[in-house]
Structure formats: structure tokens, C-alpha cells
Amino acid sequence: MIFQIRDNERKIFELISRAASELGYPTYVVGGYVRDRLLARPSKDLDIVCVGNGIELAKRVGNSLHPRSRVTVYKRFGTAALKHRDLEIEFVGARKESYRSDSRKPTVESGSLSDDQNRRDFTINALAISLNEHDYGNIVDPFNGLEDLEAKKIITPLDPGKTFSDDPLRMMRGIRFACQLGFTIDPSTLKGIKDNRDRIKIISWERIATELHKIMLSPKPSVGLRLLNDTGLLEYVLPELAALRGVESRNGRKHKDNFFHTIKVVDNLSERSSDLWLRWAALLHDIGKARTKRWESTAGWTFHAHDAVGANMVPRIFRRLRLPNDKLKYVQKLVALHQRPISLTQEEISDSAVRRILYEAGEDIDDLMTLCESDITSKNPQKVKRYLENYEFLRARMAAIEESDHLRNWQPPISGELIMETFGIKPSRQVGIIKDAVREAILDGDIPNDLEAARGKMLEVAAELSLFPV
Incomplete structure (x- = not known):
């Protein structure tokens, strides 16, 4: 079978082919690029295997490009890479590998194209396109990878x-x-x-x-x-996720399988957002349920405080998987708060409760609501419709209160520095008491969200603590 070379590939393929011919190296395009092109999927990573010195071939190709392309050499691995337009091109010599049982790092030695294809992971990734003059464009397919692509x-x-x-x-x-x-x-x-x-x-x-x-x-x-x-x-x-599997039944009452519920939530969210870390929040949102599962004779199966327990588990998972610290707080926050909007749809919603969720979620409030909407996995369409309507009502309340109170990313108007300066005191328990009292008064709607009202509350609480302006 002949590979259909596109116009935007032709120049670079021919240039590589010419450089390889000058060096006397049989050369091929291999792996994911071939697979993705045959599947009509975009791919910007081009892997070139030559029966020879891949670094030498990369340098010759780089020198022949106009403008000349800088070649990055990885001597330890015997590879080299260069960028050409939107392509990342890697060159390597064909090789064969052998492994020890205690390591995934192979012993590597030079080999043939066949050796290189033998070491590939799957048949669909072992396909190669010849860049050699005698069979240019032919697909080399020793393992029927084309059939497997079709199937x-x-x-x-x-x-x-x-x-x-x-x-x-x-x-x-x-x-x-x-x-x-x-x-x-x-x-x-x-x-x-x-x-x-x-x-x-x-x-x-x-x-x-x-x-x-x-x-x-x-x-x-x-x-x-x-x-x-x-x-x-x-x-x-992910043993914490595996621990969610299974259903227990007692006295004819059973809970849902929280593993399958979780992966359904992830799918639901993936239809709404492509954000990786919001998807991770969906994956971990119920991670605390295995540790909090209890049977109560009156209530049945309960998972009290699974949101708080789950949030406390997130840092350990992030550390183990070496996930970025700057995303930890975001995922942890969404896991900790994912039950809050649910509770706000099950009772008469006070302005105070809405202010608090806006304050605690901050700029992530929209992501939190998306997670909560994705958490609806009922197979009863009427239930789903009712839950979504409740969330829509909650969103409207949030928008109205946000417009009047401006609580997204809000910081109380009274800072610890202002308190210490006003009363001539050092960092202390009293500073925290005053700050908390002012914040709670604003969130409860007892005073407006402005400096004058907040200052009045600060003076009132300070007097109760026998503190007076200096």
C-alpha cells in the first residue's frame, strides 16, 4: 500500500529522504504520526527511524533547511530533534532492546527496521513509511497494523x-x-x-x-x-478510587456503586468542559465516601462529611502522583465545597447562605456549579429536570447577590494591619476575633459591604474586648 503524502508533508519528507540517501541510511517515518494520518487525526510529532546514526541524519537535515534549523541532541539516548514549521521531528537510529525483570530501562543496541518495529508497543504503532528512493511512500506493515486500524x-x-x-x-x-x-x-x-x-x-x-x-x-x-x-x-x-467499588445491602436498603457513579460524573463533566483540573475534581469529588460509609438504622447508608474527608485526601493523592501544587488548592476546594450548592437547593435559600458560597468559592464558583450539575446521575428524567431547575434558580440568586454585593474574590474591607494600627496592638487573638466578626456581619447581611459600616463594626467588637483607638 502506498501512503498518500500531502502537499504540506512533501517538502520535508523529500528533504529527509535526500539527506538519508547521501548518508546511505535506509530511513522511515514510523509510529504515531503514521497511525494518526491514516486515521485522519492531527499530529505534529514526526518520528524518523534510520538504519544508521540518527543524530548525524538530524544534523544534515537541519543544515539543509532554510533557514537552517537548530538541532537538539540527546547523546545519552542517541536521538536528536528539530522543529520545522508546526512539526516536532525526532530522529533515532533503528535499534533492538532487551530488558531486565527489575527495570523498564532496556539494554539498547543498533538494529534493523524489523528490530525497531518488533519493539513497538502495538501493531497500529509499528507501521512505517519508506522514505527510500526504491520504494518511496510504501507502508511497511509486518504485523497487519492496517487491518487492526480498520478493525x-x-x-x-x-x-x-x-x-x-x-x-x-x-x-x-x-x-x-x-x-x-x-x-x-x-x-x-x-x-x-x-x-x-x-x-x-x-x-x-x-x-x-x-x-x-x-x-x-x-x-x-x-x-x-x-x-x-x-x-x-x-x-x-488510584487505590482511593478503587475503594469506592461495590454495593452493600442491609435490611433491603442498598447504596449506589460510588465508583460507577464517579466515572459517570466525569463523563457528564467532560461534555461540559475540557478543563483537565475540573475533570480531576470530578474524579475525586466523592473520594471520601469509602472512609465515611456508615449504616444507620433510621437513615440507612450515610456518607456524612465525605466532602471534608475527601478534601483532606486530595493532597496525598497529588503528592503521590507528583501533580502540580498550584492546582492542588483548586481541586481541593471543589471537593470540599461540592455538597454546598446541593444543600442550598434543598431548603429556602437565604441571602447569607448564598453570600457564603460566593465568598468561599471565589472565582471558581462557575466551575463548582458545573461540577454539581455534572453530579446528577439519576436515570429518572423528571428528577434530573428538577435538579437542574433548582441549580438554575440558585445561579440566578448568585448572580443577583453578586451584582449587589460584589463578593466574588472579595476580601473584607477591614484588614489585620488596619486593626493593629487602629488599636496599637501586635498580631494576636483579638485581631482574628475582630476580623472574623466584621466578615461574618457582612456575609450575614447585618451590615453593608463598605468600609464605613465595617469600621463601625470593628470599633464595636473592639470595645467588647476592651480595646480602644490610639
């Missing part, structure tokens, strides 16, 4: 046990591809993942987190999350 099937080119034992990250990559592409994992490959799931322990948390992010950013993350669960990988990479 939307993910299968390893060699024995699954060896493929996953050699590099256990491939197990998560396979699940990620299934999730991103809407493909099915071949039964033998799926069994290989199950059989080798404990090997994931030798993979760094950073690499695991990268694959989790890609699963979370896929069109329907539940596909990947289910596969992680079905293969047993979930217990290694």
Missing part, C-alpha cells in the same frame, strides 16, 4: 506478556489509546495487562500521571477508567 483493535505485535513485562507503561498506553481512539483492546492483549498489572510498580509516578491526564482528557474518560478497573491497574495507580 479498531489494539493488539501487541509480539507476545503480550513479554511486551508488558518489558515496559509496563505500555499497559496504560494501551488503555489510553482505547480511550482516545474509541478502539477495543484485543482479548489476549487485555489478558496480558491483567497478568502483568503488578509490574506497573516499577514505573515512575510522573509517567503514570501523564497517561492518566491523557485518559482524563479523552472524549469519554470512563472508557479508560473502566479498563483500569477491569484490568486491576486501578488498585495500583
Whole structure:
């Protein structure tokens, strides 16, 4: 089969082909770029394999580009990279690999194109396009990857046990591809993942987190999350989520399976937002339920304070997965507050309660409401309609109060510095008492949200504490 080379590819392909011919290196485009082009998916990462010195080929290509392109060399890995327009092009010499059982770092030596294709993770990633003069544009497909693309099937080119034992990250990559592409994992490959799931322990948390992010950013993350669960990988990479599985019944009353509820919430939210960290908040919103599950004879199954417990669990999960600290507070806040809007729709809503949620959520109030709306997983359309109407009413109340009180990202008009300066005192318990009293008075609507009223409240509380202006 001949690969249909597009106009925007032709120049760079021909330039690489000419440079490779001058060096006498048989050269190919391999892997994800070939797969994605055949699937009509965008791809900006171009992997070039040559039977020779990849660094030398990269330098020759870089020198022949106009303007000349800077080549970044990774001597330790025997690779080099350059940028050309919107393409990131990586060059490597064909190689074969062997692995020790206690490491995913292979012993590498030079090899043929066949050796290089043998070490690929899946047949759909082992496809290559020849850039050689005698068969330019031909697709080299030793493992029937074209058939697997057509059948939307993910299968390893060699024995699954060896493929996953050699590099256990491939197990998560396979699940990620299934999730991103809407493909099915071949039964033998799926069994290989199950059989080798404990090997994931030798993979760094950073690499695991990268694959989790890609699963979370896929069109329907539940596909990947289910596969992680079905293969047993979930217990290694997110044991807190695995702990939500299962349903208990007592006296004819049972609770829902909180794992399947959670992945449905993630899917719901993914239809509303592409924000990675909002999706993570959805994934972790009920993470505290396993620890707070209780049976009460009158109420049945309860999960009291699961929001607070879950929020306290978030930092440990972030540390383990090496997730960024600057996103921790955001996700933790949404987990801690996700029950609050629900409670506000179940009672007569006071202005004070609305002010408090606006103050506590700050600029993340819209994301919090999106999470809460996504948390509706009932199969009863009337219930869903009623819940959404309640949230719509709450949003309207928030908008009205925000317009009058301006509480989003609000800071009380009385600062600790002003209190200390007014009364000639140092940082102390009294400063905190006064600040809290002023803030609560504004949130409760007892005084207007302005400096004059706040100053009056400050003087009133200070007098009760026997403090007087200096």
C-alpha cells in the first residue's frame, strides 16, 4: 500500500529522504504520526527511524533547511530533534532492546527496521513509511497494523506478556489509546495487562500521571477508567478510587456503586468542559465516601462529611502522583465545597447562605456549579429536570447577590494591619476575633459591604474586648 503524502508533508519528507540517501541510511517515518494520518487525526510529532546514526541524519537535515534549523541532541539516548514549521521531528537510529525483570530501562543496541518495529508497543504503532528512493511512500506493515486500524483493535505485535513485562507503561498506553481512539483492546492483549498489572510498580509516578491526564482528557474518560478497573491497574495507580467499588445491602436498603457513579460524573463533566483540573475534581469529588460509609438504622447508608474527608485526601493523592501544587488548592476546594450548592437547593435559600458560597468559592464558583450539575446521575428524567431547575434558580440568586454585593474574590474591607494600627496592638487573638466578626456581619447581611459600616463594626467588637483607638 502506498501512503498518500500531502502537499504540506512533501517538502520535508523529500528533504529527509535526500539527506538519508547521501548518508546511505535506509530511513522511515514510523509510529504515531503514521497511525494518526491514516486515521485522519492531527499530529505534529514526526518520528524518523534510520538504519544508521540518527543524530548525524538530524544534523544534515537541519543544515539543509532554510533557514537552517537548530538541532537538539540527546547523546545519552542517541536521538536528536528539530522543529520545522508546526512539526516536532525526532530522529533515532533503528535499534533492538532487551530488558531486565527489575527495570523498564532496556539494554539498547543498533538494529534493523524489523528490530525497531518488533519493539513497538502495538501493531497500529509499528507501521512505517519508506522514505527510500526504491520504494518511496510504501507502508511497511509486518504485523497487519492496517487491518487492526480498520478493525479498531489494539493488539501487541509480539507476545503480550513479554511486551508488558518489558515496559509496563505500555499497559496504560494501551488503555489510553482505547480511550482516545474509541478502539477495543484485543482479548489476549487485555489478558496480558491483567497478568502483568503488578509490574506497573516499577514505573515512575510522573509517567503514570501523564497517561492518566491523557485518559482524563479523552472524549469519554470512563472508557479508560473502566479498563483500569477491569484490568486491576486501578488498585495500583488510584487505590482511593478503587475503594469506592461495590454495593452493600442491609435490611433491603442498598447504596449506589460510588465508583460507577464517579466515572459517570466525569463523563457528564467532560461534555461540559475540557478543563483537565475540573475533570480531576470530578474524579475525586466523592473520594471520601469509602472512609465515611456508615449504616444507620433510621437513615440507612450515610456518607456524612465525605466532602471534608475527601478534601483532606486530595493532597496525598497529588503528592503521590507528583501533580502540580498550584492546582492542588483548586481541586481541593471543589471537593470540599461540592455538597454546598446541593444543600442550598434543598431548603429556602437565604441571602447569607448564598453570600457564603460566593465568598468561599471565589472565582471558581462557575466551575463548582458545573461540577454539581455534572453530579446528577439519576436515570429518572423528571428528577434530573428538577435538579437542574433548582441549580438554575440558585445561579440566578448568585448572580443577583453578586451584582449587589460584589463578593466574588472579595476580601473584607477591614484588614489585620488596619486593626493593629487602629488599636496599637501586635498580631494576636483579638485581631482574628475582630476580623472574623466584621466578615461574618457582612456575609450575614447585618451590615453593608463598605468600609464605613465595617469600621463601625470593628470599633464595636473592639470595645467588647476592651480595646480602644490610639
